[in-house]
Amino acid sequence: MPNPPIRRIAFKTLGCRLNQYETDSLEAQFRRAGYRIVDYRDHADAYVVNTCTVTSRSDQKSRNSIHQATRSNNDAVVVLTGCMASNRHSVFDAARPTYVVGNSGKADIFALVDAHLNGETIESASSAKSVFDYEPTDAGVHTRAMIKIQDGCDNFCSFCIIPYVRGRAVSRPPGEICENIRKVLDFGYREVTLTGVNIGRYRHEDADFEDLVESILQIPGQFRLRISSLEPIGFGERLIDMFDQEHLAPHLHLCLQSGSDKMLIKMKRMYSVATYRKMVDRIRRRHPDFNLTTDIMVGFPGETEEDFERSCQLARDIGFSHIHTFKYSPRKGTPAWRMPGQVCAQVKTRRSRLVHEISKSNKQRYYASFIGRNEVMLTEKQVGAKLSGYGQYYIPLLIDRGDLTSNQFVTATITGITDESPPRLIAEIAA
Numbered sequence: 001m002p003n004p005p006i007r008r009i010a011f012k013t014l015g016c017r018l019n020q021y022e023t024d025s026l027e028a029q030f031r032r033a034g035y036r037i038v039d040y041r042d043h044a045d046a047y048v049v050n051t052c053t054v055t056s057r058s059d060q061k062s063r064n065s066i067h068q069a070t071r072s073n074n075d076a077v078v079v080l081t082g083c084m085a086s087n088r089h090s091v092f093d094a095a096r097p098t099y100v101v102g103n104s105g106k107a108d109i110f111a112l113v114d115a116h117l118n119g120e121t122i123e124s125a126s127s128a129k130s131v132f133d134y135e136p137t138d139a140g141v142h143t144r145a146m147i148k149i150q151d152g153c154d155n156f157c158s159f160c161i162i163p164y165v166r167g168r169a170v171s172r173p174p175g176e177i178c179e180n181i182r183k184v185l186d187f188g189y190r191e192v193t194l195t196g197v198n199i200g201r202y203r204h205e206d207a208d209f210e211d212l213v214e215s216i217l218q219i220p221g222q223f224r225l226r227i228s229s230l231e232p233i234g235f236g237e238r239l240i241d242m243f244d245q246e247h248l249a250p251h252l253h254l255c256l257q258s259g260s261d262k263m264l265i266k267m268k269r270m271y272s273v274a275t276y277r278k279m280v281d282r283i284r285r286r287h288p289d290f291n292l293t294t295d296i297m298v299g300f301p302g303e304t305e306e307d308f309e310r311s312c313q314l315a316r317d318i319g320f321s322h323i324h325t326f327k328y329s330p331r332k333g334t335p336a337w338r339m340p341g342q343v344c345a346q347v348k349t350r351r352s353r354l355v356h357e358i359s360k361s362n363k364q365r366y367y368a369s370f371i372g373r374n375e376v377m378l379t380e381k382q383v384g385a386k387l388s389g390y391g392q393y394y395i396p397l398l399i400d401r402g403d404l405t406s407n408q409f410v411t412a413t414i415t416g417i418t419d420e421s422p423p424r425l426i427a428e429i430a431a
């Protein structure tokens with residue numbers, strides 16, 4: 001009997017790291033079941049679009065991805081999942097997906113697609129699984145393993161649709177998280193990034209976020225822990241102290257959104273500019289070179305030139321090495337949707353360009369300050385005769401390949417900076 005043809009599946013992921021983590025886990029599940037993962041532009045039997053709905057642009061990208069899938073294979077099963085699928089205000093056009101699976105049913109997509117391709121009929125993915133039912137990926141798709149610790153958000157910032165599409169905050173038991181981390185370390189990963197919607201709000205029974213990080217740092221093994229994105233609330237000196245440990249990477253993406261108190265209040269953010277500055281000062285007092293990156297939103301309803309200038313000034317003062325800037329996009333169902341003082345598109349574009357310029361010059365200055373110093377680099381991909389990777393401060397580095405392999409820690413001396421945009425630092429093995 002001839003072997004049955006290998007089924008082909010393609011994934012498209014939009015939006016945040018959490019989506020990427022969930023896609024990686026789904027991919028690994030299909031791969032283990034004998035599916036071939038192909039490029040999203042290729043002909044496949046099934047397409048999964050893991051969407052984002054943070055802006056109207058993300059919605060449009062998701063709709064385009066459905067069109068792209070049906071153009072590649074009109075008979076394919078197309079699954080739309082993620083936040084756009086969970087948003088009851090989402091609008092679909094002519095190219096409707098075969099299944100629309102909200103975030104709560106995402107972990108069941110394998111069962112849904114596999115049954116469909118076997119000619120069975122399942123109405124929709126059940127939500128019997130939990131939002132944490134994702135196995136860590138073992139395929140070495142990335143050098144960094146992402147570990148989901150939390151989902152949902154209770155903050156309800158006035159511009160944000162996420163609490164409505166991801167639901168209320170839930171945290172995963174610390175034992176399960178540590179078990180997952182041990183597993184990915186056994187798979188050979190050397191870096192672990194914690195992921196979730198609002199991870200600083202982690203709380204499981206008596207354990208809060210700082211307790212969790214402390215337990216993770218006690219796991220034996222040669223690895224680096226990266227926290228990445230955090231709201232500027234819910235942590236204090238204890239976490240700052242933990243950055244003394246060399247396997248906790250001195251980098252935080254500390255979401256700012258605006259440098260104007262008036263805007264922060266309207267956005268229903270839970271901190272003031274003064275508390276944000278104080279937190280940064282505390283971190284920098286202990287760790288002067290700490291790498292801080294952030295999000296800044298431009299064009300929130302009522303944002304004046306003066307408010308915007310305050311954001312720019314704060315961004316320059318703090319010297320964020322990277323600013324993810326996004327233009328406010330009204331999301332139906334959120335309090336800001338109907339707020340007066342909507343800012344026109346041209347003004348948003350101009351402000352976003354200005355923030356981008358600040359980010360670029362901050363980055364250049366911050367990266368250049370590392371020249372002549374040593375960094376512990378984790379090698380990743382081959383780039384010609386070099387290997388790319390990141391140092392402990394989460395700065396991209398390039399080093400001569402020589403005898404090095406990927407996924408290896410190496411102490412490197414920074415010797416220069418590339419003239420690409422964004423730049424990378426040039427490194428050589430430390431003497």
Ligand code: SF4
Nearest residue numbers: 153155156157160162
């Ligand atoms: S903290 Fe605010 S911006 Fe972040 S997910 Fe929650 S509601 Fe949205």
